[in-house]
Amino acid sequence: MRLCCFCRLPDLDRNKKCNIVLFSLLLSQQRIYNTDFEQVLSMMLIYADNAATTKMSRTAINAMLPYLDEIYGNPSSLHSAGQRAKDALTDARQRAASVLGCLPREITFTSGGSEADNQAIFSAAAIGKKSGKKHIVSTAFEHHAVLHTLEALKKDGFEVTLLDVHENGVITPEQVMAAIRPETCLVTVMYANNEIGTVQPVPEIGKICREKGVLFHTDAVQAFGHLPVNVTEQCIDMLSLSAHKFYGPKGAGLLYCRKGIPLTNVIYGGVQENGKRAGTENLPGIMGMAAAMEEAAANIESNARKVMALRDRLISKLSEIPHSVLNGDPLKRLPGNVNFCFEGVDAESLLLMLDQKGIAASSGSACTSGSLDPSHVLLAIGRLYELALGSLRLTINEQNTAEEVDYIASSVREVVEKLRKLNPVWQDLISGRREFITKE
Secondary structure (H helix, E strand, O other), rough: OOOOOOOOOOOOHHHHHHHHHHHHHHHHHOOOOOHHHHHHHHHOOOEEEEEEEOOHHHHHHHHHHHHHHOOOOOOOOOOHHHHHHHHHHHHHHHHHHHHHOHHHHHHEEEEEEEEEHHHHHHHHHHHHOOOOOOOOEEEOOOHHHHHHHHHHHHHHEEEEEEEEEOOOOOOOHHHHHHOOOOOOOEEEEEEOOOOOOOOOHHHHHHHHHHOOOOOEEEEOOOOOEEOOOOOOOOOOOEEEEEEEEEEEEOOOOOEOOOOOOOOOOOOOOOOEEEOOOOOOHHHHHHHHHHHHHHHHHHHHHHHHHHHHHOOOOOHHOOOOOOOOOOEOOOOOOOOOOOEEEEOOOOOOHHHHHHHHOOEEOOOOHHHHHOOOOOOOOHHHOOOOOHHHHEEEEEEOOOOOHHHHHHHHHHHHHHEEEEEHHHHHHHHHHHHHOOOOOOOO
């Protein structure tokens, strides 16, 4: 086996490994000045924020290119250029439906997951309102695209039950069963949590809702591409997806809605998407999404095996840091999700220092990155306010390596130790003037 002349590691992934070694050496010798840092950082970036967005796959990019140049007509136009575009749109709808296990006419293309969530919930609410059913069941740690929509419905007289989430970040089918009432019109539960990665018992919840005659919507934005999804087998009535979470383009998503369930418009205008979503379709984005869906579905098992091994390696190493705690169930979680809280650490400082080391991470949802408050997800699973302020979300994928995981772990440990030394609260903790929240 060939070895790299610099890092003496196997030639495979040599560039990544060399960059890690070089970067570590420069940091340890304090030889990075402004220009040096930018130069090294341009060579190396360990991307561990795939829950925020993924890098587009070459498959998705190639699928989009013809529709940016050659086939640029409007699918609603009657001329031949428009009809070529319409044929492509039909093809993409059929391919997306095949992946999800539904009919093409049950697919409505949207701008992303948030729009799909809004349309699904408003549609179910409109159906319920007509029959006097104005109660909705959800969870306390949904994405804000769901929670804020539910808040809007409260102003229209709807009652919302948010199920408490157990410390492991998983709700039970029994909780859903107990919450459903005769006046319940919708249950909306995310398939996998976008911050702590915990996977919910969606098939079981879907079965309960089907037996009770209640519509079931799931936000599967984080789950698709990592977990098998079949809307028919899993008794899902409505489902939301966003392409940029599974190596597709930003600005493209879809809503699956089972036939017979009328959709309420949230965007008015033309008659595109069978009259249920106005606006000229984003054909390049839709074609890229369809290709990304097929690619992701075809590689779920092999990718999951590799990423789970990396995830567990990272969890094991970060668990060795004193006064750290894993958020969410260690097993019932997405393959690439690692979420920790570190006592005595500020998340913003942690992220900035990791970024200086070439590591892209987050503290939670990218949609709330401007907020100074701790994650509502962490508070929902019972984390105390002070501890939740020190959260770190690392979301890796099959393109990451074991060497990168080890570098991430050692860098997190180093940064946590530095930040704690600078934190007066930590000094109070180690001196005994305050009690620790976490265990050693």
